[in-house]
Amino acid sequence: MQFWNYLIIRLIQAIFVTLLVVTIVFFVSRSVGNPEATMLPPLATSAEDKERFRELLGLNDPIYVQYGNFLLDLAQGDFGTSWRGGGTSTLDSIADRALNTIKLGAAGMVFALALAVPLGIIAALKRGTSVDWLARFVAVIGQATPSFWLGLMMIFFFAVGLGWFPTGGAKEGFRSLILPALALGLFEMVAIMRLTRSGMIEVMDTDFVRTARAKGLSERAVIWRHGVRHALLPVITMLGLSLGRLIGGTVIIEMVFAWPGIGRLIIDSILKNDFPMVQASIIVLAASIALANLLVDVSYRAIDPRIRAGAV
Amino acid sequence: MAQQAAATAPVQPARQRRRIRWRRWLGLSLPALIALAVLVTGLLADVLQMHDPEFIDLAARLQPPVFDGGTWDHPLGTDDIGRDIYSRLLHGARVSLIVVGIVVPGAALFGTLIGLISGWVGGSTGQLLMRVVDVQLALPAILFAVLLASLIGPSLTNVILILLVWTWPSYARLVRAEVLSLKERDFVTASRSVGAGGWWIMRKHLFPNVLNTVVIVMTLEVALVILAEAALSFLSVGVPPGTASWGRMISEGRDTMNVAWWPIWLPGLTLLIISLTGNLMGDWIRDALDPRLRNLR
Numbered sequence: 001m002q003f004w005n006y007l008i009i010r011l012i013q014a015i016f017v018t019l020l021v022v023t024i025v026f027f028v029s030r031s032v033g034n035p036e037a038t039m040l041p042p043l044a045t046s047a048e049d050k051e052r053f054r055e056l057l058g059l060n061d062p063i064y065v066q067y068g069n070f071l072l073d074l075a076q077g078d079f080g081t082s083w084r085g086g087g088t089s090t091l092d093s094i095a096d097r098a099l100n101t102i103k104l105g106a107a108g109m110v111f112a113l114a115l116a117v118p119l120g121i122i123a124a125l126k127r128g129t130s131v132d133w134l135a136r137f138v139a140v141i142g143q144a145t146p147s148f149w150l151g152l153m154m155i156f157f158f159a160v161g162l163g164w165f166p167t168g169g170a171k172e173g174f175r176s177l178i179l180p181a182l183a184l185g186l187f188e189m190v191a192i193m194r195l196t197r198s199g200m201i202e203v204m205d206t207d208f209v210r211t212a213r214a215k216g217l218s219e220r221a222v223i224w225r226h227g228v229r230h231a232l233l234p235v236i237t238m239l240g241l242s243l244g245r246l247i248g249g250t251v252i253i254e255m256v257f258a259w260p261g262i263g264r265l266i267i268d269s270i271l272k273n274d275f276p277m278v279q280a281s282i283i284v285l286a287a288s289i290a291l292a293n294l295l296v297d298v299s300y301r302a303i304d305p306r307i308r309a310g311a312v
Numbered sequence: 313m314a315q316q317a318a319a320t321a322p323v324q325p326a327r328q329r330r331r332i333r334w335r336r337w338l339g340l341s342l343p344a345l346i347a348l349a350v351l352v353t354g355l356l357a358d359v360l361q362m363h364d365p366e367f368i369d370l371a372a373r374l375q376p377p378v379f380d381g382g383t384w385d386h387p388l389g390t391d392d393i394g395r396d397i398y399s400r401l402l403h404g405a406r407v408s409l410i411v412v413g414i415v416v417p418g419a420a421l422f423g424t425l426i427g428l429i430s431g432w433v434g435g436s437t438g439q440l441l442m443r444v445v446d447v448q449l450a451l452p453a454i455l456f457a458v459l460l461a462s463l464i465g466p467s468l469t470n471v472i473l474i475l476l477v478w479t480w481p482s483y484a485r486l487v488r489a490e491v492l493s494l495k496e497r498d499f500v501t502a503s504r505s506v507g508a509g510g511w512w513i514m515r516k517h518l519f520p521n522v523l524n525t526v527v528i529v530m531t532l533e534v535a536l537v538i539l540a541e542a543a544l545s546f547l548s549v550g551v552p553p554g555t556a557s558w559g560r561m562i563s564e565g566r567d568t569m570n571v572a573w574w575p576i577w578l579p580g581l582t583l584l585i586i587s588l589t590g591n592l593m594g595d596w597i598r599d600a601l602d603p604r605l606r607n608l609r
Binding site: 148 | 546547559588591
């Protein structure tokens with residue numbers, strides 16, 4: 001019962017946070033943006049044209065009326081109609097783009113985890129050897145490399161130079177996914193590897209690992225059953241933070257690789273002053289980040305009983 | 313034989329000790345030297361420059377650096393519209409310095425204050441402040457930067473504003489966590505029992521105890537802020553067009569990436585070395601002040 005109460009409270013908080021984000025975007029864009037200047041053709045200069053344009057988009061109402069209308073529509077599941085592209089519903093365009101972003105983010109995460117966890121474990125078990133040294137060297141360099149520069153260099157070497165992958169876009173399916181996923185995942189890979197390594201070193205020094213060895217378990221069982229399972233707990237927490245960072249990171253990577261995701265959609269819409277599109281896509285983005293945070297909190301409560309006891 | 317062993321035995325540890333000391337010295341002094349160099353070049357960019365960083369000379373476009381067949385007139389070559397890369401790198405250091413110099417202390421101050429209050433007051437006020445952190449988390453800073461830049465035009469002020477908004481929550485969250493455990497300690501209870509007020513306890517007991525953490529986060533944030541500024545400028549929502557910034561130089565260099573390596577490699581490598589330096593110094597200061605925080609990032 002207590003769990004359900006907690007879940008409902010957190011869900012309400014997540015909705016509240018999303019609404020607040022959208023409200024900020026709504027008021028900032030409408031109070032400073034000027035759709036007339038960017039959307040009307042250069043010849044439409046008469047006051048009459050401008051008036052008709054403003055009337056059509058509902059920009060003549062006071063801003064609180066516009067906001068009220070926006071919220072009313074939202075409550076009925078209407079996310080608005082794009083001001084561009086012949087009145088298409090914003091949600092339709094977003095669904096496609098969001099799917100691409102999810103693909104990219106998931107591929108980046110899979111790459112990061114698949115490389116970071118084994119590397120971190122090996123580095124910890126062979127502490128002080130050349131493997132460990134190499135892993136730490138990669139970590140230090142990887143953490144300092146700007147992802148957009150790395151992306152450009154990858155395009156330069158692997159797409160332009162060697163021709164193994166396309167230089168951008170998402171037209172070639174899996175092949176076009178590889179480079180952006182690598183560039184996106186590198187930073188998270190380094191962070192997860194460092195965490196796995198330090199967690200593993202710590203846990204292998206504890207009493208219960210010594211006990212496990214003393215009672216005659218094979219080294220393999222000690223490492224997997226006692227070591228890795230504990231070393232990965234903080235990694236799960238870290239994944240929550242990573243999700244947020246990854247979504248922010250995709251925006252840059254999408255720009256570098258011309259990847260048709262939601263980040264590029266938002267940037268394009270902002271530049272075109274397409275307010276309904278900006279609002280709708282920011283709702284989707286903010287809601288998914290809020291949900292990701294919630295999911296991590298909930299799953300952590302399920303994994304670690306100590307948190308359940310305390311007041312979170 | 314025995315004589316030889318006796319002679320070599322004490323030499324070995326001494327040499328080893330010297331080697332460790334030398335490595336530790338290099339580990340700190342090399343980053344420190346680079347940081348100092350950035351500081352000096354940033355401050356003295358006007359004196360050290362060889363050309364106006366924004367002077368366009370189409371006749372001298374894409375000149376290679378001096379070690380790749382260029383002339384000493386442009387020691388690090390020129391970009392696609394003939395601007396001197398050496399001078400632009402110097403002025404890029406100045407942009408980074410300004411941003412770091414305002415954002416890091418500013419965010420630390422604000423975040424620490426919010427963390428102290430939210431941790432000490434607790435209850436619904438504390439919860440409310442932490443929800444503000446959540447709002448910030450749910451809005452990728454880059455999108456907000458694009459929004460601001462498209463509405464009021466890209467500017468250095470925007471960059472600073474956005475990075476302030478972006479970075480303060482990490483201080484607030486850490487400080488709050490520390491305060492929550494500190495306020496149960498005996499010395500705080502004792503101070504409260506003799507009638508000390510909230511502000512007094514925050515100033516005299518809580519703040520000195522969280523200072524270490526704040527300093528460590530500040531040093532680790534330096535590289536992060538430099539990279540973030542570069543990313544924003546790369547997306548052309550950072551510094552205005554024409555301004556020399558490392559991120560903007562990379563974005564300008566990519567059009568000619570296939571014919572000239574230097575316009576994109578030189579600012580990229582500079583960024584890499586600088587943020588590496590920042591991280592190494594941050595690690596060193598963290599180990600010196602508080603080795604327990606090794607898992608902070």
